[in-house]
Amino acid sequence: MIPVVFGATLILFVMLFALGNPIDSIGGERNLDRSVRQTIIDKYHLDDSLPKQYISYMGNLAKGDLGESILQRRPVKRILGDGMPWSLKLALTAIAIETFFGIVAGVISAVRRYSFLDVFTTIGTSVLVAIPVFWLGLMLQLLFGVFLRNTFIHLPVSGVDAGWRSFILPALTLASVFTAITARLTRTTMLEVMRQDYIRTAAAKGLPERTIVYKHALRNAMIPVITNIGLDFGSLIGGAILTETVFSWPGIGRELALAVLRKDNPIVIGGTIILIMAFLLVNLLVDISYGFLDPRIRYD
Amino acid sequence: MAEIVEAPVGGEEATSAQTRLPFESADSLLVVRDLVVHFHTDFGVVKAVDGVSYSVNAGETLAIVGESGSGKSVNASAVLGLVPPPGKVHRGEIIFQGQDMLKLDDQRLREIRGNRIGMVFQDPLTSLNPVFSVGAQVSEAVQIHEGLARKDARERATELLSIVGIPRSRERFDDYPHQFSGGMRQRVMIAMAIAMKPALLIADEPTTALDVTVQAQILDLLGSLQQEFGMAMILITHDLGMVADQADTVAVMYAGSIVEYGTVDDIYYRPLMPYTLGLMASVARMDQARSGRLRPIRGQPPSLIFRPPGCPFHPRCDYAREVCWQEQPELLEYDQQHLAACHFAGNLPEPIRKDEP
Ligand SMILES: Nc1ncnc2c1ncn2[C@@H]1O[C@H](COP(=O)(O)OP(=O)(O)OP(=O)(O)O)[C@@H](O)[C@H]1O
Ligand SMILES: [Mg+2]
Numbered sequence: 001m002i003p004v005v006f007g008a009t010l011i012l013f014v015m016l017f018a019l020g021n022p023i024d025s026i027g028g029e030r031n032l033d034r035s036v037r038q039t040i041i042d043k044y045h046l047d048d049s050l051p052k053q054y055i056s057y058m059g060n061l062a063k064g065d066l067g068e069s070i071l072q073r074r075p076v077k078r079i080l081g082d083g084m085p086w087s088l089k090l091a092l093t094a095i096a097i098e099t100f101f102g103i104v105a106g107v108i109s110a111v112r113r114y115s116f117l118d119v120f121t122t123i124g125t126s127v128l129v130a131i132p133v134f135w136l137g138l139m140l141q142l143l144f145g146v147f148l149r150n151t152f153i154h155l156p157v158s159g160v161d162a163g164w165r166s167f168i169l170p171a172l173t174l175a176s177v178f179t180a181i182t183a184r185l186t187r188t189t190m191l192e193v194m195r196q197d198y199i200r201t202a203a204a205k206g207l208p209e210r211t212i213v214y215k216h217a218l219r220n221a222m223i224p225v226i227t228n229i230g231l232d233f234g235s236l237i238g239g240a241i242l243t244e245t246v247f248s249w250p251g252i253g254r255e256l257a258l259a260v261l262r263k264d265n266p267i268v269i270g271g272t273i274i275l276i277m278a279f280l281l282v283n284l285l286v287d288i289s290y291g292f293l294d295p296r297i298r299y300d
Numbered sequence: 301m302a303e304i305v306e307a308p309v310g311g312e313e314a315t316s317a318q319t320r321l322p323f324e325s326a327d328s329l330l331v332v333r334d335l336v337v338h339f340h341t342d343f344g345v346v347k348a349v350d351g352v353s354y355s356v357n358a359g360e361t362l363a364i365v366g367e368s369g370s371g372k373s374v375n376a377s378a379v380l381g382l383v384p385p386p387g388k389v390h391r392g393e394i395i396f397q398g399q400d401m402l403k404l405d406d407q408r409l410r411e412i413r414g415n416r417i418g419m420v421f422q423d424p425l426t427s428l429n430p431v432f433s434v435g436a437q438v439s440e441a442v443q444i445h446e447g448l449a450r451k452d453a454r455e456r457a458t459e460l461l462s463i464v465g466i467p468r469s470r471e472r473f474d475d476y477p478h479q480f481s482g483g484m485r486q487r488v489m490i491a492m493a494i495a496m497k498p499a500l501l502i503a504d505e506p507t508t509a510l511d512v513t514v515q516a517q518i519l520d521l522l523g524s525l526q527q528e529f530g531m532a533m534i535l536i537t538h539d540l541g542m543v544a545d546q547a548d549t550v551a552v553m554y555a556g557s558i559v560e561y562g563t564v565d566d567i568y569y570r571p572l573m574p575y576t577l578g579l580m581a582s583v584a585r586m587d588q589a590r591s592g593r594l595r596p597i598r599g600q601p602p603s604l605i606f607r608p609p610g611c612p613f614h615p616r617c618d619y620a621r622e623v624c625w626q627e628q629p630e631l632l633e634y635d636q637q638h639l640a641a642c643h644f645a646g647n648l649p650e651p652i653r654k655d656e657p
Contacts, residue, residue, distance in 0.1 A: 195384075196426065197421060197423060197426040197427045198426065198427055198428055198429040198430070200377075200382060200384070200421065200427070201421060201427045201428065201429070201489070202429065203380075203382055203413070204380055204382060204413055204414055204418075204419040204421075204493075205413065205414035205440065205441045205444060205492060206410040206411065206412070206413035206414035206415055206444055206445060207410070207414075207440070207444055208410060209406075216429055219429075219431050219432075220429070220430070220431055223431075293431075294430075294431065295430065295431060295433075295476040295478070296476070296478045
């Protein structure tokens with residue numbers, strides 16, 4: 001985990017350095033006063049060489065200090081800390097949607113192969129995978145926020161002020177691609193598992209169809225599916241950047257997107273480090289949970 | 301040559317439900333008549349089982365012998381109504397204890413599967429569910445039919461595991477299939493299959509996937525369980541030598557049909573059909589000093605989509621004459637209870653092709 005963080009920060013540093021001095025974006029259109037400019041440069045060590053900046057940043061990082069935002073004048077840790085719960089809640093809601101609808105649709109598709117529902121799911125998932133997330137977000141906003149605004153099913157299209165209703169559109173948007181992928185993976189895996197010899201054994205015992213499908217087959221099919229959902233959680237955090245921006249969601253993703261535009265480098269680096277750590281942590285948890293799902297790789 | 305009697309097997313005519321099969325009696329547990337199973341695939345219709353008829357008496361063993369792809373497994377799964385898609389039973393009768401299995405609804409079929417007919421499959425490595433403990437899988441076999449409480453089922457399953465020779469069965473109850481060797485897994489499969497003391501046990505090449513040393517042990521186990529429970533058994537194999545002392549009757553399958561059918565002694569010592577002769581030459585015989593090399597049957601089994609015209613074996617047969625590729629021989633009774641599908645059964649001409657040195 002540590003080497004990954006080292007490597008990632010180094011790459012970020014080099015890229016941000018190449019983009020030039022962030023000082024110009026601070027004043028916006030106006031030119032800054034010479035002395036003010038110099039003060040800021042001194043404060044943030046903006047004229048130091050790349051290795052020097054990197055080493056001092058890593059030194060602070062080791063102490064748990066992510067530095068201070070150039071524009072917001074607040075510690076990066078505080079800014080990201082404020083966004084974190086919102087990002088987590090959104091990601092968890094999306095995971096719940098992905099897990100439930102993805103698996104249900106996939107199982108129905110597999111069990112009722114070539115039925116109307118299967119065809120519907122196949123077409124639906126192709127469409128969901130193909131359309132860009134931000135476009136889907138905008139269309140949902142248009143539909144539920146504008147066209148349906150005078151009906152009882154209108155939904156909030158930005159911010160988090162409307163309680164659970166605020167979650168619906170962002171979470172659906174964020175979950176869309178992942179739900180589609182999970183549905184397809186579930187369908188394929190179920191069909192694959194249903195062909196296995198042990199399914200025939202279960203049938204030869206005299207078990208009813210539903211026990212065979214929902215106990216013997218599903219339990220096996222869930223191994224790759226759950227693993228994949230776990231790994232999606234990492235990608236979801238990344239995917240949140242677009243969704244949070246479209247829905248003005250006060251999470252880390254939107255903060256990061258804004259910081260990139262404004263060249264607020266401390267937030268960009270700090271935010272990326274947090275995302276990477278979250279990603280790695282989730283992968284670790286997925287690895288550990290393997291053992292619970294699959295007795296063949298239980299460590300004991 | 302013995303009088304030739306028309307047997308009710310094969311041919312184009314519809315099922316002759318009233319005619320007796322050679323080994324059929326009032327005692328017959330299972331009577332299969334003119335069973336046809338087709339697989340509709342993209343390449344054409346695979347005639348995996350093409351009109352087979354046989355019977356199994358209570359407590360007796362029928363060995364079904366044949367090369368890979370001759371339709372043995374498909375035939376066996378048809379008995380339990382478990383032909384995998386896209387397979388379909390096209391016609392025929394499967395009378396088990398007086399009921400036609402093909403006419404039973406799903407509920408009734410399930411009451412028979414695993415209860416009155418047990419089945420052991422070819423590959424023990426893939427036939428157990430990897431995510432459930434072996435104990436749970438055996439318990440399930442008991443629970444489903446007896447509705448036992450979980451604790452009683454566990455007790456019964458432990459007992460079954462020790463009956464089939466799993467050492468320390470109580471401790472190993474919660475172990476998973478991957479923690480067992482191939483032979484032990486096959487024992488677990490057998491424990492599940494005999495859990496309900498079935499009247500019929502179908503064992504589909506129960507030893508093919510196992511080490512030679514373990515093969516005999518598994519066959520011994522099946523034999524002693526059969527004695528103990530008085531089960532009838534269908535023992536599928538491609539090595540007649542292995543099962544000769546357990547079988548009462550033998551059906552030889554070739555390309556989806558039975559080509560020779562008789563008592564084990566007749567098939568073993570007095571084979572009528574060149575394919576059976578070839579099978580005998582290709583396996584080590586336990587009762588004879590090895591005379592010369594084992595000779596595999598030359599050539600490949602035929603396509604089940606485009607069967608050769610005439611006798612399906614003629615392209616590989618050393619004795620084939622013109623009639624063999626023009627007319628399909630019927631399975632006829634040449635001797636008392638000894639049937640063969642060969643134009644020259646019991647009266648083979650000189651071989652045309654010399655055996656390879
Ligand atoms: N699922 C399937 N789809 C299409 N064809 C099939 C299927 N299962 C079996 N068959 C066909 O049926 C034929 C008979 O297969 P079967 O498994 O009964 O052979 P077998 O005698 O048991 O051979 P083996 O000794 O290898 O087990 C095969 O040649 C195969 O082409
Ligand atoms: Mg087979």
